[in-house]
Amino acid sequence: xxxxxKLPPAKGVFIDNKWQPSQSGRTIAMLxxxxxxxxxxxxxGEAADVDLAVKxxxxxxDGAWGRLTATERGRLLSRLGRLVEDHADELVKLxxxxxxxxxxxxxxxxxxxxxxxEYYGGAADKVHGxxxxxxxxxxxxxxxxxxxxxxxxxxWNYPGQMFGRTLGPALAxxxxxxxxxAEEACLVPLRLAELAAEAGFPAGAINVVPGLGEEAGxxxxxxxxIDFVSFTGSPEVGALVxxxxxxxxxxxxxxxxxxxxxxxxxxxxxxxxxxxxxxxIVQNAGQTCSAGSRVLVERRIWDRFLADLTTRFxxxxxxxxxxxxxxxxxxxxxxxxxxxxxxxxxEAAGAEVVARGAIADxxxxxxxxxxxxxxxxxxxxxxLARDEVFGPVLVAMPFDDEADAVALANGTDYGLVAGxxxxxxxxxxxxxxxxxxxxxxxxxxxxxxxxxxxxGGMKKSGHGREKGFEALYELAAMKTMVVKHG
Ligand code: NAD
Numbered sequence: 353x354x355x356x357x358k359l360p361p362a363k364g365v366f367i368d369n370k371w372q373p374s375q376s377g378r379t380i381a382m383l384x385x386x387x388x389x390x391x392x393x394x395x396x397g398e399a400a401d402v403d404l405a406v407k408x409x410x411x412x413x414d415g416a417w418g419r420l421t422a423t424e425r426g427r428l429l430s431r432l433g434r435l436v437e438d439h440a441d442e443l444v445k446l447x448x449x450x451x452x453x454x455x456x457x458x459x460x461x462x463x464x465x466x467x468x469x470e471y472y473g474g475a476a477d478k479v480h481g482x483x484x485x486x487x488x489x490x491x492x493x494x495x496x497x498x499x500x501x502x503x504x505x506x507x508w509n510y511p512g513q514m515f516g517r518t519l520g521p522a523l524a525x526x527x528x529x530x531x532x533x534a535e536e537a538c539l540v541p542l543r544l545a546e547l548a549a550e551a552g553f554p555a556g557a558i559n560v561v562p563g564l565g566e567e568a569g570x571x572x573x574x575x576x577x578i579d580f581v582s583f584t585g586s587p588e589v590g591a592l593v594x595x596x597x598x599x600x601x602x603x604x605x606x607x608x609x610x611x612x613x614x615x616x617x618x619x620x621x622x623x624x625x626x627x628x629x630x631x632x633i634v635q636n637a638g639q640t641c642s643a644g645s646r647v648l649v650e651r652r653i654w655d656r657f658l659a660d661l662t663t664r665f666x667x668x669x670x671x672x673x674x675x676x677x678x679x680x681x682x683x684x685x686x687x688x689x690x691x692x693x694x695x696x697x698x699e700a701a702g703a704e705v706v707a708r709g710a711i712a713d714x715x716x717x718x719x720x721x722x723x724x725x726x727x728x729x730x731x732x733x734x735x736l737a738r739d740e741v742f743g744p745v746l747v748a749m750p751f752d753d754e755a756d757a758v759a760l761a762n763g764t765d766y767g768l769v770a771g772x773x774x775x776x777x778x779x780x781x782x783x784x785x786x787x788x789x790x791x792x793x794x795x796x797x798x799x800x801x802x803x804x805x806x807x808g809g810m811k812k813s814g815h816g817r818e819k820g821f822e823a824l825y826e827l828a829a830m831k832t833m834v835v836k837h838g
Contacts, residue, residue: 367561368555372404380393380394384450386720396564397568401568403571406575407577409528409557409577412528412555413556418526422479428552429476432547435551443543445458446540446543448680450511452719454677455673465512475521479821495833498828502529502578502581502827503580506585508535508683511538512540517818531558532563536684569593573596578597594606605817608813609740612771614773615760616629616647617774617775617776617780620774621773622660633724637722641813642791642798642807648760649748661748662707668710670722677712681719682720683720691722695725695741703736706728732763754779761783766809767813768809
C-alpha cells in the first residue's frame, strides 16, 4: 500500500461540528518523519479559539448533547467505531504518513481506535451507583454524572489511539470535550472529529483545537470553563498542566511515560522472553510510554542471555512506513537530536553498545531514523538507566537475586508498567506484587495494549487511570443523594 496522502490546506479549528478558520489565521507545517518533507498544515489555534471551543462545549452540555440518555451516547460511540472501521484504509495511510510508523503498526492502531469506541459505546449505560444503608427513614443512592467540559491534551506518539482512549470514556459519561492534539502529528484526530460529526454527535460535544502546546495547550489547561483535564505527555508539561488545573480547582489525570523493566529469572521461557523484549522496545520506535526499555537479567544467565539477545536485536531494522519493517523513524529532528545527545552522554559515562539494529537501505536521508540500540555497562544511577529515552534504545542490566531484582526494577522515579518472567509462579507473583507500577505482566508484556485493562502510573509516571471501566469513573462526578422519607 502506498502511503502518499493528499491533504487539503489547514482546515482550521473544529468547533460545533464545523471547521472554522482560527482567529489568527496562522498555520503549522506538518512534516512526514520518514521523509522530512511537508505533507500538510494545521491551524495554529490559540487562546481565542480555545475560548470559542469551551463555550461550544458548554452549550452542547446545556443542549442536545446533555439531553441524550446514556444508551443514546453509547449508540453514537458504537456508530463512530463502525465508521472508523469503514474508513480504516484511509486512516491507516494518514497515521503512517503523519507519524512514520510501519503500516502494520498504523493498522493495529486504527483497529484499536475502533475498539475504543466500541468498548466505551457498550459501557456507556452500564455505569451505575449504589444504594447505601443509612439511618432509619432515609434512602441514600450514588449517581454518576458528567464532570462537565473536559480538556484532553494528547501526544504525537499514538494520535489516533490517544483520541479514542481519552474521548471514549469522556463521551460515554456525557462530558463535552475540547481536544488539543499534538502539533507534531494530529491528522488522524482531525479526521476522527469529522467522522464523529458524521456519526451524529450533536454540535459542540466534540471540539478540536490544533495548535502549539505553549499556546493552545496552555490556554486550554488554564481555561476557567474547563472542569477536568486529561493529559498525556512529558513530566515537565504534566507539572504545568497540573498547576493550571489546581489554580482552577479541577482534577486531572496525568500519564507521563516510564522506564519500564522486564525482569528475567534464569528459569523463564527464554525464547518467549527474547521475542517479547525485542518487540517491547521497537514498537513505535520506542516512543511508547510503556515501552519495555530495561531488561533486567538474573546474573547466572547474563552472558548467554545477552549473546542470544544480541543475535536477535541486531536483526531489527528501521524503515519507511511502506517498507513495513520492525520500526519507523522517530517523530522529529528535535527528538532525534535529543536522543543522540542522551546517548552521547551515556557513552561518555561508560555505557557500551552491545547490539545495533539496522536502518534499511533506501530510506530518505532527510528522514528522522535512529537504529535500535542495546546497551550494557550502564550505571544503576545513570541517566540512561533511570530516564526515558523515548527512542528504540534498550538497557540491559544484571541482578543477583529476587530482592536485588525488585530494588533494580523500582530504582527509577517512574512506575508505569513491568514484566516479570519466571518458571516459578510463586516467585513471579511475589515480584509482581512488589514492583511499584500501575500495570504488571507475568510471563508476558504488553506495551500499551489492552483497551479493557486499567492503565496508568505511580510516582513520576503520573496518576489516575485510563482504559477499562476505571476510566469511566475518572471522568464522572459521583453525587450522593440522601432522601428523607420518614
Ligand atoms: P509534551 O509534553 O511537550 O507534549 C504533549 C502534549 O502537551 C502535546 O499536545 C503538546 O502540544 C502539549 N503541550 C506542550 N506544552 C504544553 C503546555 N505548556 N501546556 C499544555 N499543553 C502543552 O511532549 P513532547 O515534547 O511532545 O515530548 C517530550 C517527551 O515527552 C518525550 O520525549 C517523552 O519522553 C514524553 N512523551 C511521553 C508520552 C507518553 O505517552 N507518556 C507521549 C509523548 C511524549
